[in-house]
Amino acid sequence: MRVAHITDVHVERAPGVGELFNKRLAGAVNLYLLGRHQHFSPASQSALVKAVAEVQPDLVLCTGDLTATATTAEFAAAAALVAPLRSRFPWVAIPGNHDVYTDESVGRFARSFGPTAPVRVHAAGGWDVVLVDVCHPDWLSRGWLGDAGLADLEATLAGGTAPVLLAIHYPLRDRRGERYGPSTRACIDAEAIEAVLVRFPRVRLVVHGHEHHGYRTELPRDGDPIASIDPGAGGYAHLPERKRTAHFCVYELDGNGLSAVERYAFDGERFVPEVGGAFQSGG
């Protein structure tokens, strides 16, 4: 099975005046007054959709931050952007912290990109794709699964035998393989989630987003570490002078596990296989 993984597309549309309340005001100031919106580009975003379609995946998996401040206009634009993928390929998505700025945006995400739940399983190609949604409206952008979600995750993993690809927005480990550290903008029960995962040998691969500069690391497990992959932001502008561009990954999954990883990088016009192989270019 071939899974295309996109994340952190960050479609941006300025909020209407009526939408400038609570947390979104801080997000909009960051984005439009402090210039963060120059980090993402419509050229990358439309090339991303074209490139993913060319890969002919068996499944498109999105790990969130499709929008920047979860405005009505952003949800509409992001839904239109990915519509050609959703109409041609099986698609699953979980929200990122940017998609759940307000309570109403939680429902809007589900209407725009499909159902979401703390723990949801999508069976495909002999695998269980386990989608873990830890994002909630929160001033500090903290994510959590919570006790009920952790119990649900454990029961889900105990209830099957197929190999598991687990998708989550926030990293469980940083790029050095250490615990992912900040007290905000992180999943506060990441350690508890990992403690559940490592008890189940059928968990073969963890994928996430949130960190816009992608990386591959491992979750330690006795003699059998779990690969952990973040492709990097799929909507990043092409800024080679800053060693920054958009990426996505393709995973080849067979009965034994992850057999190959391809990573594609945006060269300013189109996505091309990363020079030297996945995560070898330093980009």
Ligand SMILES: [Fe+2]
């Ligand atoms: Fe993001």
Ligand SMILES: [Fe+2]
């Ligand atoms: Fe994020």
